[in-house]
Amino acid sequence: MAIARKALLISPELCIGCRGCQTACKSWNQLPGQKTRNTGTFQNPPDLTPSLFNMIRYVEMPSETNMVRWLFVSRRCMHCGDAGCMKICPAPGALYRTKEGAVAFNKEKCIGCKLCVAGCPFDVPRYDEKDKVTKCHLCFDRIAEGLQPACAKTCPTGAIRYGERDSLIGSAKKLGYAKVYGETDLDGLGAIYAFKDAPKLYGMSEKPEIPESVVFWHKVLKPLAYIGLGGAVAASLLHYIAIGPKKDEEVKKDE
Amino acid sequence: MSNDMVKKASSFEILNHWVLAVSFFVLTISGYAFLFHLEQVGSVFGGFNQMKVIHNWAGVVFGVSLFFTIFHYLPVSLKFTADDFAWIGKAGGYLSKKAAVPPQDELNAGQKLYYLVVLISGIVISASGIVIWLRPMAADINRWVLISHLLHNISFDLMVIAIPAHMYLATLANPGTFRIMVYGTVPLAWAKKRHAKWVQRMGF
Ligand code: HEM
Ligand code: SF4
Ligand code: SF4
Numbered sequence: 001m002a003i004a005r006k007a008l009l010i011s012p013e014l015c016i017g018c019r020g021c022q023t024a025c026k027s028w029n030q031l032p033g034q035k036t037r038n039t040g041t042f043q044n045p046p047d048l049t050p051s052l053f054n055m056i057r058y059v060e061m062p063s064e065t066n067m068v069r070w071l072f073v074s075r076r077c078m079h080c081g082d083a084g085c086m087k088i089c090p091a092p093g094a095l096y097r098t099k100e101g102a103v104a105f106n107k108e109k110c111i112g113c114k115l116c117v118a119g120c121p122f123d124v125p126r127y128d129e130k131d132k133v134t135k136c137h138l139c140f141d142r143i144a145e146g147l148q149p150a151c152a153k154t155c156p157t158g159a160i161r162y163g164e165r166d167s168l169i170g171s172a173k174k175l176g177y178a179k180v181y182g183e184t185d186l187d188g189l190g191a192i193y194a195f196k197d198a199p200k201l202y203g204m205s206e207k208p209e210i211p212e213s214v215v216f217w218h219k220v221l222k223p224l225a226y227i228g229l230g231g232a233v234a235a236s237l238l239h240y241i242a243i244g245p246k247k248d249e250e251v252k253k254d255e
Numbered sequence: 256m257s258n259d260m261v262k263k264a265s266s267f268e269i270l271n272h273w274v275l276a277v278s279f280f281v282l283t284i285s286g287y288a289f290l291f292h293l294e295q296v297g298s299v300f301g302g303f304n305q306m307k308v309i310h311n312w313a314g315v316v317f318g319v320s321l322f323f324t325i326f327h328y329l330p331v332s333l334k335f336t337a338d339d340f341a342w343i344g345k346a347g348g349y350l351s352k353k354a355a356v357p358p359q360d361e362l363n364a365g366q367k368l369y370y371l372v373v374l375i376s377g378i379v380i381s382a383s384g385i386v387i388w389l390r391p392m393a394a395d396i397n398r399w400v401l402i403s404h405l406l407h408n409i410s411f412d413l414m415v416i417a418i419p420a421h422m423y424l425a426t427l428a429n430p431g432t433f434r435i436m437v438y439g440t441v442p443l444a445w446a447k448k449r450h451a452k453w454v455q456r457m458g459f
Pocket of ligand 1: 090382408
């Protein structure tokens with residue numbers, strides 16, 4: 001039975017940059033701490049890693065009225081409706097969609113080819129020391145039991161909310177957000193954002209898309225792989241029946 | 256007419272051709288299983304994880320074997336003469352029993368073209384496969400992988416069209432040809448009809 005698609009609504013305006021979600025995620029998923037490096041901002045670690053599924057991006061964006069304006073944005077897998085990672089993955093079951101609409105993974109089925117890393121429009125998938133895929137899976141194990149993902153559960157301000165996707169979009173619109181980021185992109189993202197400003201300012205691409213070459217491969221090259229083979233075999237058979245083999249005694253030469 | 260036989264392929268060429276063909280089959284079957292998530296095919300290979308390892312190393316075997324074909328086929332394949340163009344104009348005589356074709360060298364024009372297609376797509380598929388497999392250090396590695404993924408699959412499509420046609424032409428369509436892959440020899444009479452310029456050049 002299909003259930004209503006679930007999502008995370010992320011509201012940078014409410015985020016205070018406490019990184020409770022980052023910690024809760026590590027705790028629930030038993031991800032080890034790691035050496036990090038100072039890049040001159042409070043953003044830490046600088047980007048997602050194999051043991052960091054969810055992080056707060058710290059964007060310093062002074063405005064005319066506010067010289068120390070920060071934008072805090074949760075960065076993680078977006079659980080795309082049309083997911084580039086799933087499209088390109090050659091191993092069945094390595095990346096799969098849960099009934100709530102999350103894109104989860106199974107390390108045992110992952111063959112470690114890392115194509116998903118190139119297929120994702122958001123540069124999300126990472127791989128561990130055994131070359132297996134790792135990324136946010138929307139706490140598939142918690143939400144299957146009716147719990148919230150660890151990040152949403154921990155967030156003290158409601159900057160990360162988990163719920164039915166439609167009603168989250170509805171509530172953001174009621175709060176005056178005319179456009180919700182990810183409402184329609186890639187068949188709708190599973191992590192949607194209430195942005196006050198242009199997505200660019202928050203470090204998000206305005207129009208995320210699966211790489212063109214992957215779409216072309218999926219729509220043209222894949223069908224051609226069996227149409228081409230079938231065509232070559234069919235043409236051979238047809239030739240054999242309609243014209244027939246070149247028997248030695250029939251071979252003619254121009255002299 | 257006598258029963259004289261002439262040698263068309265050395266033992267090494269025969270062996271190398273089988274290595275090329277078997278590795279190609281392993282790669283193509285596992286390739287289709289990756290493309291279309293064929294779970295049963297995966298279990299024949301002992302699961303997708305093991306199939307990946309087999310696919311990658313079969314690729315190495317394929318690449319090495321392809322390299323050796325260069326010595327056997329490339330020089331003659333690069334020599335296109337007026338007779339070759341005329342042969343192509345007549346579609347090699349394959350479309351009508353009445354068509355007569357100009358005399359051909361060790362490889363006919365179709366075989367030359369076929370070899371060039373396989374050589375180029377074989378080099379591309381091997382090189383792109385190695386990029387996907389080993390992910391050489393590069394700042395924009397994701398772009399390299401995407402380009403390689405595209406090229407890997409374009410050459411795959413070319414090969415799965417060209418190679419079955421080659422198999423048909425080398426067996427059913429031309430009785431007497433397949434024995435080259437087993438014995439390396441053909442009857443002189445057969446060679447005179449199909450590769451007259453070669454027979455003349457070699458002085459058989
Ligand atoms: C040196 C040669 C080759 C290497 C290193 C290589 C490597 C790879 C790699 C790394 C992949 C991604 C999945 C995986 O990790 O197994 C792949 C996929 C694939 N390969 Fe190859 N390969 C080679 C030759 C070939 C050949 C000769 C064929 C067929 C004629 C072939 C057909 C395919 C297909 C259809 C796929 C699935 C589509 C895709 O994921 O791109 N490969 N290969
Ligand atoms: S954000 Fe990337 S990893 Fe997450 S579902 Fe979309 S394509 Fe896959
Ligand atoms: S690394 Fe794993 S999850 Fe990613 S595309 Fe390859 S098999 Fe799929």
